[in-house]
Amino acid sequence: MKTRTIIAATSLAVMAATAQAREPWTDDVASRTQALALLQSLNADLLSHPSATLTLERWCGAHALAPEAKILARRVKGQDKPLPADARETLGIGPDEPVRYRRVQLTCGDHVLSEADNWYVPSRLTPEMNQTLDSTDQPFGKVVQPLHFRRQTVSADLLWAPLPTGWEMDAPLPAAHKAPLDIPHEVLRHRAVLYTGTNQPFSLVVETYTSEVLAFGRR
Structure with a gap:
């Protein structure tokens, strides 16, 4: 057990050193190309x-991104958003079916990686799940895992394009600068519906991924 602890601590130290050795994103084609490839990789993994x-x-x-790779959900209260106009049809519920709203920031260490708006049907969850969602900051996906749910992505939009459209076909590339690369706060957005193992929709989620997903810098 002691040996395993030493190995784990060494691995974390190596990871931290690697992260520190990386360079900041700079406004040049190399950084923009790496950023685009990483965002596309994350997008594919999410999908x-x-x-x-x-x-x-x-x-x-x-x-x-952090000494411990653990995602925590930080509840954001007092900013409730109305249910989107088409959501009741999407969720297969009538006009009087109660729907709850939950907004969270998904964090890893000091980094807010995602800001998620979630509308869900409490009657399709267990009482224990509803209590956990109401009283804790646990991530929604972890709480509802016993439902053996699947995710159907409705849309996946890259909100920031590090390179211009047609760059691979010799479209003009941005001029290089020595300044840091200006990455906007919102870089990727997914809209998805979650279904139980019995194919019943129970949640509509809109997830906006932030520039913090690239906080480790360039190689």
Whole structure:
């Protein structure tokens, strides 16, 4: 057990050193190309797995964003958003079916990786799940894991394009500068519906991924 502890501590130290050795993003084609490739990689990973929480946890660990690769959900209260106009039809519920709203920031260490708006049907969850969601900051995806849910992505939009459209076909590239690369706060957005193992929709989620997903810098 002691040996395992030493190995784990050494691995974390190596990851931290690697992260520190990386360079800041600079406004040049090399940085922009790496940033684009990373965002496309994250997007593909999110699209191929049902839980965004677990995907971000893997991303956090792989890029040494924190000493411990653990995603925490930080509740944001007092900013309730109305249910989107088409959401009741999407969720297969009537006009009087109660729907709850939950907004969270998914964090890894000091980094806010995602800001998620979630509308869900409490009658399709267990009482224990509802109590946990009401009283704790646990990520939604982890709480509802026993439902063996699947995720159907409705849309996935890259909100920031590091390179211009047609760059691969010799479109003009941005001029290089020595200044830091200006990465906007919102870089990627997914809209998805979650279904139980019996194919019943129970949640509509809009997830906006932030520039913090690239906080580890360039190689």
